[in-house]
Amino acid sequence: MNIGKLNLHGNLVLAPMSGVTNLPLRLLCKKYGASLVYSEMISSEAVVRENHNSIALGLIAPQERPVGIQLMGSEPDTLQRSAQILEKIYRPDIIDLNCGCPAQEVVRSGCGCALLENSGIIREIIERLTGALKAPVTAKMRVLDSTDSTVEVAKTIEKAGASALTVHGRTQKQGYSGKVNLEIIKAIKSAISIPVIANGDIRDEKIASHMLHYTQCDGLMTGRAAIGDPYIFHRISHYLKTGEMLPQRTFDERLNDFFEYVKLCRRYDLLAFNDLKLKAQRFLKNRENIKCVRERLNGAVDVDSIMKIMEEAKAGTFQTSISTAPSSSVHMPLAPAISFLKKPFQYVRLCENYRATTYLL
Numbered sequence: 001m002n003i004g005k006l007n008l009h010g011n012l013v014l015a016p017m018s019g020v021t022n023l024p025l026r027l028l029c030k031k032y033g034a035s036l037v038y039s040e041m042i043s044s045e046a047v048v049r050e051n052h053n054s055i056a057l058g059l060i061a062p063q064e065r066p067v068g069i070q071l072m073g074s075e076p077d078t079l080q081r082s083a084q085i086l087e088k089i090y091r092p093d094i095i096d097l098n099c100g101c102p103a104q105e106v107v108r109s110g111c112g113c114a115l116l117e118n119s120g121i122i123r124e125i126i127e128r129l130t131g132a133l134k135a136p137v138t139a140k141m142r143v144l145d146s147t148d149s150t151v152e153v154a155k156t157i158e159k160a161g162a163s164a165l166t167v168h169g170r171t172q173k174q175g176y177s178g179k180v181n182l183e184i185i186k187a188i189k190s191a192i193s194i195p196v197i198a199n200g201d202i203r204d205e206k207i208a209s210h211m212l213h214y215t216q217c218d219g220l221m222t223g224r225a226a227i228g229d230p231y232i233f234h235r236i237s238h239y240l241k242t243g244e245m246l247p248q249r250t251f252d253e254r255l256n257d258f259f260e261y262v263k264l265c266r267r268y269d270l271l272a273f274n275d276l277k278l279k280a281q282r283f284l285k286n287r288e289n290i291k292c293v294r295e296r297l298n299g300a301v302d303v304d305s306i307m308k309i310m311e312e313a314k315a316g317t318f319q320t321s322i323s324t325a326p327s328s329s330v331h332m333p334l335a336p337a338i339s340f341l342k343k344p345f346q347y348v349r350l351c352e353n354y355r356a357t358t359y360l361l
């Protein structure tokens, strides 16, 4: 698949996920065959206000290229300036516009899905971005209730100069439940000429193959299924090439992937309690007979206790009691947590992370 001047080695893409697709997870997905990975959404407002935490989300490692940075916003000038700032610092291979986030806080401020109601703004934003950036610009949208209106928005995005479009086949109202509408994705693909990437509920290789062949799209984007199982990219790619299903990762292999994730977090100084707990739970997902490990993880209070539980899981020596007393390294002390909440965009992120945590567990 080609996106503008960018030539990808395949057509499998890791979805942007707020509070989830940090650099270490992206590197693992890349290792297992994702052809393109996206950062979580970054608030354009926060970037132009020089919010360091938000700017830091754009951190890219050379081994993960090509990588896209996704921006969230609604104001063309702010989006252009923030994209230029991030392009100058990180040189991303792609800048993506979020037209699909359904979170109330985001939609209320005119961003995410709200952009789909205003083609004029989408056109202006994409024209500004394509005019100002060296990197190709892509967009990620959800579908609307009507096929015609959705196709109209997709055509606007193409005409404005976007180099590819990802479509999550659900409406804003659906959130993350209900069926993904393959018909609308197919209609978009046949109406525009830029590459279209289909997204929504790709949980295994058979679903992936069906989605690709039914919609005739150029690429596939996977999100939640890759969180605790980045190897899914290898399985899907192998199936698409050979029609042969590879065995699932064993418990040990999944744990090894988790420990590699931790190593990468340490390397990039990104080890954080909330993230690690979420990821540990996801790397154990779909495993049987490990109820006691899950219960102990629920009660974990710091990074050290998570590591101890996962190491015991690997060694097969589970302790039955749950220690809830914090050890020396508690990673979210109260004072920084309170100042964190004072920043409006960080608050949105916190809400998103909260949503992510409750959703994913």
Ligand SMILES: Cc1cc2nc3c(=O)[nH]c(=O)nc-3n(C[C@H](O)[C@H](O)[C@H](O)COP(=O)(O)O)c2cc1C
Binding pocket: 015, 016, 017, 018, 019, 020, 040, 041, 070, 098, 099, 100, 101, 140, 168, 199, 200, 201, 202, 221, 222, 223, 224, 225, 355, 356, 359
């Ligand atoms: C926790 C979480 C965070 C997400 N954050 C973003 C985001 O930052 N930007 C975005 O465009 N989509 C975001 N999404 C939507 C995903 O990119 C994707 O469209 C959706 O999860 C459907 O794909 P899946 O079924 O493969 O997960 C998020 C989804 C989840 C579950």
